[in-house]
Amino acid sequence: MTAQRMAADTTASPPTPDGVPLFGNGLAFARNPVDAMERWATLGDIVRLDIPGQEMYLVTGPALIEQILVDDHESFTISPAQRETFSGVEDHAVTTTTGERWERLRRALHPAFTRDAMGRYADRTVETTAACIEAWDDGEQIDLYEEMRRLTVTVLADALLDVDIRGREAVVMAAADALVDRANFRRPGQLLPDWVPTPxxxxxxxxxxxxxxxxxxxxxxxxxTDRGKDLCSVLLDAHDAGDLSLAEVRENVVAMLLAGHDSPSVALTHVWRVLDEHPDHRAMLTEEAQTVVGNEQPASELLPGLEHTRHVVAETLRLYPPTLGVMRQATEPVTLGGYDLPAGAQFLLPQWPVHRDDRFWDDPTTFDPTRWERATNRPEYAYFPFSGGPRNCVGMHFAKQELALVVATILATVELAVSVDGPLTFTPSLQLRPEPAIEAIVTRR
Structure with a gap:
């Protein structure tokens, strides 16, 4: 991102990219949101988007992102688009609620993500991953993205819910597909009134x-059954104590199954793809995995030894964030970057252009896991794959741990030769799923 950014002018509104009649900037966004956001971000840290019927701003300055998510978070709430997307599936979940209910849900979920709980989840993650990949035959060609989805939903259900859903994953995956399709900016139904039913x-x-x-x-x-300290048990205990309704228990389990498998599966797919493109890092990770995973330590003690693996995961999340971005709406008039903006204004905080901004990253488009070994003074919110502030991803630590352990467990057992059917493009929806087919040949070690 080399174009010079415009400075804020308190007497004017933020710059607006050129658009087309009737659709404004919406058409470019629907065609290729990643390309559009990269181009628009060069205009300034805050850019006004011409989206019919909406007061929408693209925010890519780390200081402004921190202001929205952390410093002034009480002046913002989740966006109407987020509530509409998850309407009918997560109405009572921590992902979409606000105010007292959100605080109550967040407190109820906390015991499921303590340090002790994370240790138990680590053991289950490694065991479940090993069992899942045992089904891969030597020389088999697999649909890599679909296998990563099946793996992550199984790991999540086993670790967080203490339930074996092998053979039943399709129910969760089908709902996640329908959710992504519903939010797809390209689907014709997006232009119809909400009351008009579509396929x-x-x-x-x-x-x-x-x-x-x-x-x-x-x-x-x-x-x-007997309760443990997994997420499902914690939610049910909160229900028995009168703190949560049964609908809140169900919809938070649903939310974890959907979001908790979709983003990690996208991230893992990119990990295997970039490792195939960088055999030197793949060799380093393979050696690390075989040394660490093969030494019979408890899984909860493996992470410190998987340093390069964790750096590869972090670098992959930097270059290929699984989600479109974080969305917020101002609940009162706010001042951002010198601009006075009205209550009701909506803000898109996209990871993709921020994670690739050459003001904060050396050689930003280069895959370089070693950058995470070096001290830096870059702003904290130049990197925010799991959002940030009080409403950060409740399963953030689980996801980071899961990604590293799954990568190491697979590398210790098999090698994956990856092929991508065409240029890398993404579904224009809440998840930046890869559009081309991504396959892999399995070679057992």
Whole structure:
């Protein structure tokens, strides 16, 4: 990102990119959101987008991102777009609620993510990953992204919910697909009024109904067993104590199954792809994995020895963040970057252009895991793959741990030769899923 940015002028509104009649900047965003955000970010740290019917701003300055997510977070709430996207599936979940309910849910979830809990999850993560990849045959060609999805939803259910869903993953994956399709900026139904039913809407309702029934069965099963300290047990204990309704228990389990497998599976797919492009780092990670994973330590003690693996994961999340960005709405008039903006204004905080901004990153488009070994004075919010502030991703530490342990466990056992069918492009939705087919040949060690 080399174009010089415009300084804020308190007497004017933020710069606005050129658009097209009727659609403004919406058409470019729908065609290629990654390319559009990179171009628009060169205009300034805050840019006004011409989106019909919305007061929308793109924010790519780390100081402004920190102001929205941390310093002045009480002046912002989750955006209407986020609530609409998850309407009917996560209405009572920590991901979409605000105020007292959000605070109550966040407190209820906390015991599921303590240091002790993370240690237990580590053991289950390694065990489940090893069991899942045992099904891969030597020489088999796999759909890499679909296998990573199946793996992450199985790991999450086993570790966080203490439930084995192998053979039943399709229910969760179908609902996640319908959710992403519903939020796809390119689908024709986006231009229709909410009351007009579309095939995408009907598919969404059907898969969510199936997922709700699936999760109800899980909850019924867990209510009749001894409780542990996993997330499902923690939520059920909170329900028994009168702190959560059964709907809140169900929808937070649903939220964890959907978001908790989708983003990690995208990240893992990119890890294997970039390692295939950088055999030197793949060799280093393989040696590290075989040394650390093979020494019979408890899984909870493996992470310190997986230093390069953790750096590869961090660098992959920098270059290829799984989500489009964080969205917020101002609840009162705010001043950002010298601009006075109204209550109701919406803000998109995208990781992609910020993570690749040459003001904060040397050779920003180069895959260089060693950059995480060096001290730096870059702003904290030049990197925020898990959002930030009080509403950061509740499963952030679990996800970081999971990604490193899954990569190491797989590398200790198999080698994956990756192929991508065409240029790397992304679904224009809440998840930046890779669009081309990504496959891998499995070679067992």
């Amino acid at each position: 995408t809407d009907r598919r969404f309702e059907r898969t969510v109904t199936e997922l709700d029934a699936f999760v109800d069965d899980i909850i019924t099963e867990r209510r009749g």
